[in-house]
Amino acid sequence: xxxxxxxxxxxxxxxxxxxxxxxxxxxxxxxxxxxxxxxxxxxxxxxxxxxxxxxxxxxxxxxxxxxxxxxxxxxxxxxxxxxxxxxxxxxxxxxxxxxxxxxxxxxxxxxxxxxxxxxxxxxxxxxxxxxxxxxxxxxxxxxxxxxxxxxxxxxxxxxxxxxxxxxxxxxxxxxxxxxxxxxxxxxxxxxxxxxxxxxxxxxxxxxxxxxxxxxxxxxxxxxxxxxxxxxxxxxxxxxxxxxxxxxxxxxxxxxxxxxxxxxxxxxxxxxxxxxxxxxxxxxxxxxxxxxxxxxxxxxxxxxxxxxxxxxxxxxxxxxxxxxxxxxxxxxxxxxxxxxxxxxxxxxxxxxxxxxx
Numbered sequence: 001x002x003x004x005x006x007x008x009x010x011x012x013x014x015x016x017x018x019x020x021x022x023x024x025x026x027x028x029x030x031x032x033x034x035x036x037x038x039x040x041x042x043x044x045x046x047x048x049x050x051x052x053x054x055x056x057x058x059x060x061x062x063x064x065x066x067x068x069x070x071x072x073x074x075x076x077x078x079x080x081x082x083x084x085x086x087x088x089x090x091x092x093x094x095x096x097x098x099x100x101x102x103x104x105x106x107x108x109x110x111x112x113x114x115x116x117x118x119x120x121x122x123x124x125x126x127x128x129x130x131x132x133x134x135x136x137x138x139x140x141x142x143x144x145x146x147x148x149x150x151x152x153x154x155x156x157x158x159x160x161x162x163x164x165x166x167x168x169x170x171x172x173x174x175x176x177x178x179x180x181x182x183x184x185x186x187x188x189x190x191x192x193x194x195x196x197x198x199x200x201x202x203x204x205x206x207x208x209x210x211x212x213x214x215x216x217x218x219x220x221x222x223x224x225x226x227x228x229x230x231x232x233x234x235x236x237x238x239x240x241x242x243x244x245x246x247x248x249x250x251x252x253x254x255x256x257x258x259x260x261x262x263x264x265x266x267x268x269x270x271x272x273x274x275x276x277x278x279x280x281x282x283x284x285x286x287x288x289x290x291x292x293x294x295x296x297x298x299x300x301x302x303x304x305x306x307x308x309x310x311x312x313x314x315x316x317x318x319x320x321x322x323x324x325x326x327x328x329x330x331x332x333x334x335x336x337x338x339x340x341x342x343x344x345x346x347x348x349x350x351x352x353x354x355x356x
Contacts, residue, residue, distance in 0.1 A: 004347035009329025031128035050100030052078030133188035171223035192231035247275035292345035
């Protein structure tokens with residue numbers, strides 16, 4: 001690895017312009033842009049299609065809403081059709097194409113535009129995709145009484161399986177278009193709430209199970225699995241899961257992750273990759289204050305805190321992707337452009353420094 005990689009969201013209203021930014025800064029591992037200015041590309045609606053438990057009202061409008069409803073007429077028949085199709089595609093992944101698990105162009109125009117451009121790119125090392133994670137979907141989508149889908153077993157099982165197959169489809173789609181390894185990231189901002197009173201009944205076993213179910217689907221499709229959490233969470237749970245890449249906000253939360261020396265070492269020993277979110281995205285004053293030189297020094301300091309007798313900084317860098325701490329979708333465009341440039345420049349400087 002060692003290359004720079006971005007997190008999906010970009011604060012533009014043109015997918016083509018967003019892709020130009022992406023190829024300018026991360027040509028070796030490009031990703032498809034998500035534009036949250038489009039209501040259909042916000043985190044919950046973007047990957048909700050095909051799930052019979054989900055209802056969307058005015059999906060094209062900022063005033064639209066999304067919720068689940070298993071009491072409406074015809075739900076039982078829709079549920080049966082969902083599981084029949086799920087069983088069919090798990091037996092033959094080629095059937096994912098054209099299935100309910102294929103993300104549509106109207107939900108992810110950037111995905112299809114990226115696919116169209118991959119064939120003309122040289123120097124590709126890999127391609128990055130992303131899906132909204134099942135825990136974030138299940139805690140974000142509620143019924144009309146405000147009860148989160150996570151607490152309904154019917155909803156929970158369908159959402160996990162739907163996300164898993166959507167991730168598998170995307171992995172195969174990008175592999176077929178690029179001929180390169182695919183890094184499929186599960187975006188799970190809601191995992192920052194683990195341990196809070198809001199999720200008091202949520203167990204680590206349940207979370208680990210759903211993460212591993214999505215990861216297994218991506219692995220069977222031939223991809224590597226990352227998980228991105230943009231705040232603090234149970235890092236030990238993620239490091240001990242079957243993911244291949246841990247993506248975290250190293251700028252704001254490195255000290256929390258660094259406490260898990262043994263888990264980090266074991267993760268790296270099995271070939272795990274750290275997506276080091278060392279470029280700030282949360283506060284304008286941080287973005288404006290930092291330079292590539294200051295962020296290189298920060299990375300060296302942080303890497304020095306987790307290296308050991310069997311792994312020096314160069315070895316850590318070989319298993320590192322340099323990333324922003326989160327997506328840039330909520331930033332002004334000029335700050336987002338600086339974040340992307342810093343990500344590229346920090347990675348370039350570190351690779352030159354360690355001759356990697």
